[in-house]
Amino acid sequence: xxxxxxxxxxxxxxxxxxxxxxxxxxxxxxxxxxxxxxxxxxxxxxxxxxxxxxxxxxxxxxxxxxxxxxxxxxxxxxxxxxxxxxxxxxxxxxxxxxxxxxxxxxxxxxxxxxxxxxxxxxxxxxxxxxxxxxxxxxxxxxxxxxxxxxxxxxxxxxxxxxxxxxxxxxxxxxxxxxxxxxxxxxxxxxxxxxxxxxxxxxxxxxxxxxxxxxxxxxxxxxxxxxxxxxxxxxxxxxxxxxxxxxxxxxxxxxxxxxxxxxxxxxxxxxxxxxxxxxxxxxxxxxxxxxxxxxxxxxxxxxxxxxxxxxxxxxxxxxxxxxxxxxxxxxxxxxxxxxxxxxxxxxxxxxxxxxxxxxxxxxxxxxxxxxxxxxxxxxxxxxxxxxxxxxxxxxxxxxxxxxxxxxxxxxxxxxxxxxxxxxxxxxxxxxxxxxxxxxxxxxxxxxxxxxxxxxxxxxxxxxxxxxxxxxxxxxxxxxxxxxxxxxxxxxxxxxxxxxxxxxxxxxxxxxxxxxxxxxxxxxxxxxxxxxxxxxxxxxxxxxxxxxxxxxxxxxxxxxxxxxxxxxxxxxxxxxxxxxxxxxxxxxxxxxxxxxxxxxxxxxxxxxxxxxxxxxxxxxxxxxxxxxxxxxxxx
Numbered sequence: 001x002x003x004x005x006x007x008x009x010x011x012x013x014x015x016x017x018x019x020x021x022x023x024x025x026x027x028x029x030x031x032x033x034x035x036x037x038x039x040x041x042x043x044x045x046x047x048x049x050x051x052x053x054x055x056x057x058x059x060x061x062x063x064x065x066x067x068x069x070x071x072x073x074x075x076x077x078x079x080x081x082x083x084x085x086x087x088x089x090x091x092x093x094x095x096x097x098x099x100x101x102x103x104x105x106x107x108x109x110x111x112x113x114x115x116x117x118x119x120x121x122x123x124x125x126x127x128x129x130x131x132x133x134x135x136x137x138x139x140x141x142x143x144x145x146x147x148x149x150x151x152x153x154x155x156x157x158x159x160x161x162x163x164x165x166x167x168x169x170x171x172x173x174x175x176x177x178x179x180x181x182x183x184x185x186x187x188x189x190x191x192x193x194x195x196x197x198x199x200x201x202x203x204x205x206x207x208x209x210x211x212x213x214x215x216x217x218x219x220x221x222x223x224x225x226x227x228x229x230x231x232x233x234x235x236x237x238x239x240x241x242x243x244x245x246x247x248x249x250x251x252x253x254x255x256x257x258x259x260x261x262x263x264x265x266x267x268x269x270x271x272x273x274x275x276x277x278x279x280x281x282x283x284x285x286x287x288x289x290x291x292x293x294x295x296x297x298x299x300x301x302x303x304x305x306x307x308x309x310x311x312x313x314x315x316x317x318x319x320x321x322x323x324x325x326x327x328x329x330x331x332x333x334x335x336x337x338x339x340x341x342x343x344x345x346x347x348x349x350x351x352x353x354x355x356x357x358x359x360x361x362x363x364x365x366x367x368x369x370x371x372x373x374x375x376x377x378x379x380x381x382x383x384x385x386x387x388x389x390x391x392x393x394x395x396x397x398x399x400x401x402x403x404x405x406x407x408x409x410x411x412x413x414x415x416x417x418x419x420x421x422x423x424x425x426x427x428x429x430x431x432x433x434x435x436x437x438x439x440x441x442x443x444x445x446x447x448x449x450x451x452x453x454x455x456x457x458x459x460x461x462x463x464x465x466x467x468x469x470x471x472x473x474x475x476x477x478x479x480x481x482x483x484x485x486x487x488x489x490x491x492x493x494x495x496x497x498x499x500x501x502x503x504x505x506x507x508x509x510x511x512x513x514x515x516x517x518x519x520x521x522x523x524x525x526x527x528x529x530x531x532x533x534x535x536x537x538x539x540x541x542x543x544x545x546x547x548x549x550x551x552x553x554x555x556x557x558x559x560x561x562x563x564x565x566x567x568x569x570x571x572x573x574x575x576x577x578x579x580x581x582x583x584x585x586x587x588x589x590x591x592x593x594x595x596x597x598x599x600x601x602x603x604x605x606x607x608x609x610x611x612x613x614x615x616x617x618x619x620x621x622x623x624x625x626x627x628x629x630x631x632x633x
Contacts, residue, residue, distance in 0.1 A: 021050040028059060031182075035250070037066040038185030048076075054083045058090055065093055067184050068402060070100050070383065086110065088117040092124070099355030102382045104131040122304075122331040123350045130353050137354050137376045143417060143493060146378045149398070149409045151194065151205050155186060158400035158407040159220035159283075159336065159387040163227075166195040167398065169409060170219030171205055181217070189217045191232060200411055212258055212266050216243060220336070220387065222284045230258040230266055231293065233282030244277055252280040255295060274299075274311065274321050285337040285344075293318060294337040294344070304331030308346055327369050328362060336386040336400075341489040344369065347386035355382035359399065363489060375492065379412065390414070394465060394490065419463035419487045423498040425453050425473045428511075432457030433502060436475040443468045463487050463496070471498055472542065478502035479623075480542040503539075507623055510551065516574065516619040521558075523569040525577050529619075533574060536621065537581040540588070545627040549589045550574050551620045555613040556595045556604050568592030574619050589624065 028043035044060035047053075061076035077094040080086060086094050095110030108131040115124040130137075151157040153174060160169035171192040181188050190213040195203040207213055216235035223230055236244040236251045243251040255272035275281055276299060283296040291313045298306045299321070307329040309321040328334060332350030335357065339345075342364045347357040351372055358380040360372035374380060379388065381403040390397035390412070397412045425436040436453040440461045453459045453473075463469065465487055472482040481500045503511055513536060516529045525533065540548060552571035554563040571590035579585045595603070598616045602608040 021047045021053075024050075025053075025056055025059075028056075028063070032059065032063060034182065035066075036182035037063045038180075039182060041067070041069075052079065052083075054080045057083070058086075062093065065097065068384065070097060070402075071405075073097055074101060085113070087113055089114070091117065092121075095127070096355065099127065099131065099353075100382045102355075104134045107131050126350060127353060130355075134354065137374065137380065139376065141377045143415050144378050145413045145415065146399070146410045148404065149200075149202050149411050151192075151202055151409065154192070154205055156189075156407040157192070157205075157409045160398045160400065160409045161222060161338070161389055163193055163223050164195075166193060166203070167409075168193050168208075168221060168223060169205075170221075171207075172407075179215075188215070188235075189219050191219045191221055208266065211269055217253070220283050222286050224286060224290050225288060226290075228260045229290075230260070231272075231284040231286070232256055232258065233284070236277065247278055252277065253282040255281050255284055273318060280306070283336050285339045287339055288341065292339075294324075294339060295321075296335045296337065297321070303329040305333040305349070306335050308334045308337050308344075324369065328372060333357070338387065338389045340390050341392060343390075343489040345388040345390070346372075347384075347388075348372070354380050356384040356402070357386045359385050359388045361492065373492065388412075392466070417465060417490070417493045419465065419490065419493065420460060420495045421463050421469075421471065421485060421498060422458070422460040422495055423471075423500065425457040425459065425475070425500050425502065427478070428501055428503050430501075433473075433475050433478065436473050436478075436502070438500075439472045439474075441470045441472070443470065465490070471500070473500040473502060475502060477505050479505050479539065479546070482538060482542045505546075505623060505626070507625070510620040510622045513619050513621055517614055518552075518570055518617050520617075521566070523566060523573045525573055529574075530577065533577050534581065537578055537583055540578065540583045544584075544587075546623050547587045547589065547625045548621050549591050549624045550578070551591045551593055551622070553593050553597055553599075553616055553618050553620070554595050555608075555616040556598065556602055556606070557613065558595075560594060563594035564592055566592070567594045570619065 024043040024047035028040045028047065031040035031043060041060060041063040044056055044063060047056050048060060057076045057080035061073045061080065064073035064076065074097050077086065077097060081094060091110045092114035095107045095114060098107035098110065108128060111124055111128050111131065151171060154171040155174045156172040158170050160167040169192055170189050172189050173187045175187065180186060191208045192205040193208055194205045197203065212218060212232060214237065216237055218232055218234050221230055221232035233253050234256050236254050245251045254275040257270050257272065258266040259268040261267040272281065279297060279299040281295055281297040281299060285294040293311045295309055296306050297309050302323055303326060308324045310324060311318040311321045323329060328346065330348065330350035332348060334346055334348045337344060337346045344362050345359060347359050349357055351360060352374045359375050361375055362372045363370040379385065379399060381401060384402040385399060387400035388397065394417065395414050399410050399412050400407055401410055425433040425438065427433055434453065434455045434457060436457060438451050438453055438459045440449040444467060449461055451459055451461065468486040468488060470482050470484055472480060474480040479502055481502050483498055483500060485496055485498050513532060515532045517526065519526065550571050552567040552574065554567045568590065571592045575588045575590040578588060600612055600615060602612050602616055
């Protein structure tokens with residue numbers, strides 16, 4: 001019997017298997033190029049069923065990663081890593097997935113390898129740090145309780161906001177009607193609304209229908225405070241059933257606006273003026289007054305990935321988008337903004353991150369934002385967590401998460417965050433003031449709490465949630481000083497820091513008022529000087545028993561008499577400003593000293609720099625009398 005008669009069929013079978021596997025690899029790669037990740041996954045799975053190749057394992061893992069199939073992607077990356085260690089982008093993706101599985105010790109070496117291969121890539125050191133310090137995410141876990149909100153008939157639900165008697169949210173039906181989304185193989189997302197019963201359970205979700213919902217993706221969205229304007233995200237189509245694509249053959253997301261008509265239906269849909277075909281823009285949020293619109297975009301001018309931007313209503317339309325800056329935005333993705341009062345909640349793949357998207361909290365501070373704080377477990381998990389909304393009391397709300405394996409809405413309860421205020425009372429030179437008398441005044445309840453600082457000038461108070469306070473410190477021989485502090489909008493337990501510096505109460509001793517300067521030959525209050533005078537307003541109001549002299553000085557240029565007249569005008573200008581801000585006029589005296597009291601050697605005839613001359617063009621204050629009957633404590 002000839003052995004080769006068995007060899008030929010075996011070789012043919014092996015060739016057919018290889019040919020079949022190659023066919024599915026090619027088809028999978030073509031689907032990946034079209035971002036049809038569900039289709040790509042099916043082809044790669046068929047190829048792997050015939051032969052385990054490392055590059056196919058990696059491609060399959062990436063297709064699954066794009067669909068947020070964490071467990072499946074983990075298994076394929078692990079198999080590829082076993083054949084040969086992963087590096088660069090593959091190591092980064094595998095490390096992030098290991099974080100998503102809570103396997104921080106396994107993730108760290110993968111991320112270290114990714115950083116070695118891509119040292120220019122920002123954000124990896126923060127992820128390595130998170131792997132090393134992950135226990136910190138669990139320190140506040142008892143302050144929250146999270147429970148899933150069932151949405152009957154929906155395979156996925158997320159980004160819920162209050163609307164009507166319940167919620168407006170994004171949902172994906174269990175069964176795709178018509179053509180499915182090639183990215184995931186599931187139905188396209190639509191906007192739904194649902195009533196919430198008194199016991200917190202959800203009713204039957206109802207799609208809000210046309211013309212907002214259409215053949216492709218809609219949502220997330222936000223509704224104005226009056227309930228009459230809807231801003232919503234939508235795939236790039238309008239008045240048609242064809243997706244528009246950019247120069248890279250990608251169909252991006254856009255932002256639209258709809259108005260509630262007299263019949264209670266959404267109508268009059270218009271595009272946001274700053275949409276673009278070559279970038280995405282969506283996930284809107286509104287400030288309480290409706291004057292600022294926040295959104296997510298990867299438009300040019302950002303910090304990499306997706307950033308959070310804002311646009312202000314200028315009365316005739318929305319102004320040019322402004323990036324919220326590097327405090328919030330990173331080379332990673334910042335997404336899903338929501339605004340409650342002065343607090344911005346958003347999700348990020350960067351910052352101090354547990355894995356996937358984590359929810360962060362930041363507070364507006366003038367023209368900037370506070371350092372974002374990770375809200376920790378169980379608000380965040382190792383999976384994607386996003387779309388947080390809290391009520392104004394900070395006690396309850398909703399968030400979205402893929403922690404169960406699919407995107408779901410969760411009801412969130414906050415169990416009494418605890419707030420405290422601590423600080424130190426010091427002299428103007430920074431030395432502690434022992435046993436200072438400190439008063440905390442709740443502005444809403446008009447109730448005071450009083451305490452005595454310790455021997456090192458330190459004090460501490462408990463604070464109520466969503467409350468505003470004034471804090472005042474006083475001590476014999478020193479001037480009172482107060483400041484404002486607040487817990488309004490704070491959702492997490494926090495210890496606020498406020499230090500108070502007290503000036504000496506010595507009659508006729510000049511006290512420098514820094515940066516209250518004047519232009520040459522001018523007595524007008526400059527904008528920078530006004531900011532400093534505003535600080536003096538509070539000092540003078542804090543000390544109603546004292547009478548102050550505002551003294552103004554000039555440099556040595558100009559005649560002696562002229563300088564006296566000029567300095568007197570400057571002092572009176574400063575006093576007038578303080579009176580306009582509410583300081584009693586009979587407690588202020590204006591006095592001009594001309595060039596008679598220089599702080600340096602710039603006298604008549606001396607050669608000085610402009611900075612040295614400027615130092616003499618100054619304003620000082622001093623206590624010239626006090627009412628002993630109303631003296632400080």
